[in-house]
Amino acid sequence: MNMAFTIKEASERLGCSAPTIRYYEKEGLLPYIKRDKHGNRLFEQDHLDWIRLMKCFRATGMKMSLLKQMVNLALDGDSTIPQRKSILNQYKEDLFRRQSELAEALDAVNNKLSIYEDIEMGRASSESQLLNKMENQQHSASDREG
Amino acid sequence: MNMAFTIKEASERLGCSAPTIRYYEKEGLLPYIKRDKHGNRLFEQDHLDWIRLMKCFRATGMKMSLLKQMVNLALDGDSTIPQRKSILNQYKEDLFRRQSELAEALDAVNNKLSIYEDIEMGRASSESQLLNKMENQQHSASDREG
DNA sequence: ATAATCCTTAAACCGCGCTTTAAGGCAACC
């Protein structure tokens, strides 16, 4: 067994472009890719799994430079596990920060949307200053211009 | 009343650089900024609130071009509210997508971390292939190499 | 044999979102 994939197969399975994969390899994020006799890359399942993981981390804000640090540490063996844990724990903090940013944004969007509905239903007006139209944060809080 | 702020005050209150604020204005994200007799910008509370909201949206992946669309629609009056709602609803979808990406990444990080702890405690080994060191997804799932 | 389809590389290019630089104006303090 030990099935190997061409770059095209890999890119199809992963949903990321072949140039991107090559770029990752060039940047050192993807060590130990073997080649066939013609110099064509051969990806194994392990590589696909690692790329998939990188994709997941990248999509949530991890920098390539951090991925590279982790690769380099991994290549240095198990003695670097504490450092890798520390990187991942920092990244985890980052994820939590992003979660609360998302929650905040969701609140703000919902607030805006309900303001718009109020305006549509005639329950509120879009105030004087033009910016207020986008900007009317209070939403039926203070109405001292009766 | 109707307190106005210099760009420096605005940038301090908002935690974003003065050049960024100028850039936003230039890009049309920030209409109706008044000037004093010397041509210096004067920001009112409304502007600060709107910038703060933009910051919140930007931090969670909204493109400047989308912000600009919303500004332009707002400048066209209440008749564009349906379009603005539609934009915000799409963005909301985006936020949900990001939320699940974050959740996925958190899972993956926690998985990695527990693999590392297993290795540290001698409960698992860091397998053969070098990539496996980073890459050993299964984590005490299948161990058919007895 | 020729065309299509895959692969390779190096290098150039791109969009985004700022940041930095350069050149200058006004105002207040010492």
Next chain:
DNA sequence: GGTTGCCTTAAAGCGCGGTTTAAGGATTAT
């Protein structure tokens, strides 16, 4: 009246993360 410190503008520069281009090699199908 010079220095400091704020402001202005236009334009250039930058870091990131790829994408695109160009030039070429090998395999397969017709």
